[in-house]
Amino acid sequence: PVASGPYADRFGGQLVLVTGAGSGIGRATAFAFAEAGARVVAVDRDAESAARTAEMARLIGSPEAWAETVDVSDEQSMEKLAEKVATEYGVVDVLVNNAGIGLSGSFFDTSTEDWKKVLDVNLWGVIHGCRLFGKQMAERGQGGHIVNTASAAAYQPSKALPAYSTSKAAVLMLSECLRAELAGQGIGVSAICPGFVNTNITSTARFAGVDAIEEKRRQKKSARMYGLRNYPPEKVADAILRAVVRNQAVVPVTPEARGAHLMS
Numbered sequence: 730p731v732a733s734g735p736y737a738d739r740f741g742g743q744l745v746l747v748t749g750a751g752s753g754i755g756r757a758t759a760f761a762f763a764e765a766g767a768r769v770v771a772v773d774r775d776a777e778s779a780a781r782t783a784e785m786a787r788l789i790g791s792p793e794a795w796a797e798t799v800d801v802s803d804e805q806s807m808e809k810l811a812e813k814v815a816t817e818y819g820v821v822d823v824l825v826n827n828a829g830i831g832l833s834g835s836f837f838d839t840s841t842e843d844w845k846k847v848l849d850v851n852l853w854g855v856i857h858g859c860r861l862f863g864k865q866m867a868e869r870g871q872g873g874h875i876v877n878t879a880s881a882a883a884y885q886p887s888k889a890l891p892a893y894s895t896s897k898a899a900v901l902m903l904s905e906c907l908r909a910e911l912a913g914q915g916i917g918v919s920a921i922c923p924g925f926v927n928t929n930i931t932s933t934a935r936f937a938g939v940d941a942i943e944e945k946r947r948q949k950k951s952a953r954m955y956g957l958r959n960y961p962p963e964k965v966a967d968a969i970l971r972a973v974v975r976n977q978a979v980v981p982v983t984p985e986a987r988g989a990h991l992m993s
């Protein structure tokens with residue numbers, strides 16, 4: 730296969746690592762980079778889906794694509810991954826910290842365990858990735874780019890998603906701090922903030938303790954307002970590649986995410 734798409738020349742030969750690459754936005758992003766000729770490391774805690782993404786990435790245009798089964802919240806596993814990638818595949822040019830879980834529940838109904846679970850994956854997973862791969866990029870001294878998948882939830886409060894929203898607000902600020910810190914080294918950092926995207930996370934998010942019907946009604950209303958029932962993950966993937974090419978800081982993606990960002 731030959732690299733194609735609007736960014737075919739931009740990513741040829743580059744090494745791109747995507748976490749949460751087994752599904753949804755992560756998978757679409759891995760495919761978009763593959764189409765643009767990048768070598769891809771597809772990381773997911775689900776082995777089978779990561780392997781499938783890597784296999785498809787090769788078919789789409791990636792000269793080399795690998796699957797790695799890792800839980801991003803586990804620091805030791807991430808350290809092992811960073812070591813393996815550097816030794817066997819090279820220094821990552823673009824890191825996409827995208828793995829995330831959606832766990833809903835009103836503030837008082839969210840258990841300590843659930844708060845920790847969400848923060849462990851959504852925030853600590855990003856911290857581990859930025860630290861380990863960002864350090865390798867900085868030491869190599871040839872620049873690079875880090876993309877963190879935050880969310881419109883980072884700046885749009887919701888009664889149903891306090892833990893999730895808090896984790897994403899932290900990812901947004903972390904990205905901006907790191908962007909300032911790495912700017913002098915030619916390493917860009919972007920925070921992507923999608924609103925409602927059609928993936929597994931939105932169909933399987935667990936609603937605990939909130940009025941699920943009220944939440945569904947709210948989602949339907951905003952879907953109607955913005956006509957976004959079927960916002961595809963591929964469009965988020967496009968925004969991610971564009972953010973790297975243009976070195977954009979914060980990127981609200983879906984219509985309602987853009988609206989909420991302007992209001993905030």
Ligand code: NAI
Pocket residue numbers: 748749750751752753754755772773774775778799800801802827828829830831850854878879880881922923924925926927928929930931962
């Ligand atoms: P998804 O559920 O389709 O994909 C998430 C992937 O991450 C899955 O393959 C899952 O196995 C993997 N994953 C989960 N925990 C992991 C862990 N600890 N270690 C490694 N892999 C893990 O969901 P989607 O929508 O593609 O989500 C991707 C990112 O986009 C998440 O960070 C999510 O919070 C964010 N996002 C999604 C929005 C949406 O409406 N779908 C809106 C805004 C942000």
